[in-house]
Amino acid sequence: MATPHHTHFLVKPVGPICNLDCKYCFYLDKRQLYPGKSEAPVDWRMDGALLESCIQQVAQTQPGELHFAWQGGEPTLAGLDFFRQVVRLQQRHCGGRPVFNGLQTNGLTLDDEWCQFLANHGFLVGLSVDGPADLHDCWRLDRGQRGSHQQVQRALVLLRKHGVEFNTLTVVHRQSVARALEIYEYLISEGSRVMQFLPLVEPGQPWSLEGPDWADFLCPIFDLWSQRDVGQVFVQLFEVALENWLGQPASLCFFRKQCGQAVALEHNGDLFSCDHFVEPAHQLGNLQTHQLQWMLASPQQKQFGRNKSERLPGQCQRCKVLFACHGECPKNRLLKDENGEPGLNFLCAGYLRFFGHIQAWMEAAVQKIRSQSNLGLPPLGDRLRSASAAAGFLARPADS
Numbered sequence: 001m002a003t004p005h006h007t008h009f010l011v012k013p014v015g016p017i018c019n020l021d022c023k024y025c026f027y028l029d030k031r032q033l034y035p036g037k038s039e040a041p042v043d044w045r046m047d048g049a050l051l052e053s054c055i056q057q058v059a060q061t062q063p064g065e066l067h068f069a070w071q072g073g074e075p076t077l078a079g080l081d082f083f084r085q086v087v088r089l090q091q092r093h094c095g096g097r098p099v100f101n102g103l104q105t106n107g108l109t110l111d112d113e114w115c116q117f118l119a120n121h122g123f124l125v126g127l128s129v130d131g132p133a134d135l136h137d138c139w140r141l142d143r144g145q146r147g148s149h150q151q152v153q154r155a156l157v158l159l160r161k162h163g164v165e166f167n168t169l170t171v172v173h174r175q176s177v178a179r180a181l182e183i184y185e186y187l188i189s190e191g192s193r194v195m196q197f198l199p200l201v202e203p204g205q206p207w208s209l210e211g212p213d214w215a216d217f218l219c220p221i222f223d224l225w226s227q228r229d230v231g232q233v234f235v236q237l238f239e240v241a242l243e244n245w246l247g248q249p250a251s252l253c254f255f256r257k258q259c260g261q262a263v264a265l266e267h268n269g270d271l272f273s274c275d276h277f278v279e280p281a282h283q284l285g286n287l288q289t290h291q292l293q294w295m296l297a298s299p300q301q302k303q304f305g306r307n308k309s310e311r312l313p314g315q316c317q318r319c320k321v322l323f324a325c326h327g328e329c330p331k332n333r334l335l336k337d338e339n340g341e342p343g344l345n346f347l348c349a350g351y352l353r354f355f356g357h358i359q360a361w362m363e364a365a366v367q368k369i370r371s372q373s374n375l376g377l378p379p380l381g382d383r384l385r386s387a388s389a390a391a392g393f394l395a396r397p398a399d400s
């Protein structure tokens, strides 16, 4: 994950094209932005010159280590040769600086050759898995409307076999809520030690959460994690909460004060303010005709970043957990607040309860971390895992 002062580049090598047909996917519809193309990935694959320009410009505009997140649709549909070219171009243009590649995948195309490549080049794989078979297969269906869990299970075996570093991305839908602990234990049993849980908000759809559901899901996992797994299992949401409690910049945009540090690059060079705002009103330009540096620094992108805090409704501005929540993602701000002002997050009821639930633990962790820092222990890093690794270490002083 990019450090807070970096821009996070989400690159879509085949745009919104995918080999699954997940019912809740928000990105498949982006095909409509590019009419006239077939469904074949080859019709969408980013061309070599654009890829080279992308890598060159990212290297020129970003300080220090470089982060690329390859996403889709399903990015592996660009083919392994595309990613071999990525690595060659990064070696050519990044001047020996540390380069981090993240690949978000549904796992269907992974085989031994892919996994060997990913391991050899240190890609961090984010595997989409929504839990045990029936929960995963609720909504993650293939084109024939069959579940895809078996194939994900196969991908997990391959990732482990080749020692590929991976984390899991679990979309939390309505059917998941009552089975939070089962999902958490399942992910651990499959070797996941870094977990991302993403709440599904699509009011009116049978898969969508309601606000309180989110706390019903998170609180039991937090309780088990805090009693048993701190420092061993890394749940992104808990890490980020601790960062905010510590007063550090949050490593996940949802819980940062401002947006604007995670841009999405479509297959043809179109650059958008954020992956969740890939729409004409939020297009910053095109990499083939505009300088990346100019687009990142544009007034439009700066304003997009500020909108997150400037458009908070009064209820959020007065909220005692604003420092941890920041009104979460603007895409989920679908409600009116207590005074009828628009912009309240759809999950507000869940966040209020969740942040209240973890408050005592967080405050105790902050105290421990601060007192240990005063003893001259190394400062906390700002990368994912650092915060809870420190808390886990400090939670067991007798072991140290």
Ligand code: SF4
Pocket: 315, 316, 317, 319, 320, 321, 322, 325, 326, 327, 328, 344, 345, 347, 348, 349, 351, 352
């Ligand atoms: S918990 Fe609710 S009121 Fe508080 S900042 Fe978050 S969305 Fe706003």
Ligand code: SF4
Pocket: 253, 254, 255, 258, 259, 260, 261, 262, 274, 275, 276, 308, 328, 329, 330, 331
């Ligand atoms: S709009 Fe949401 S996903 Fe995009 S940068 Fe802001 S918080 Fe992050």
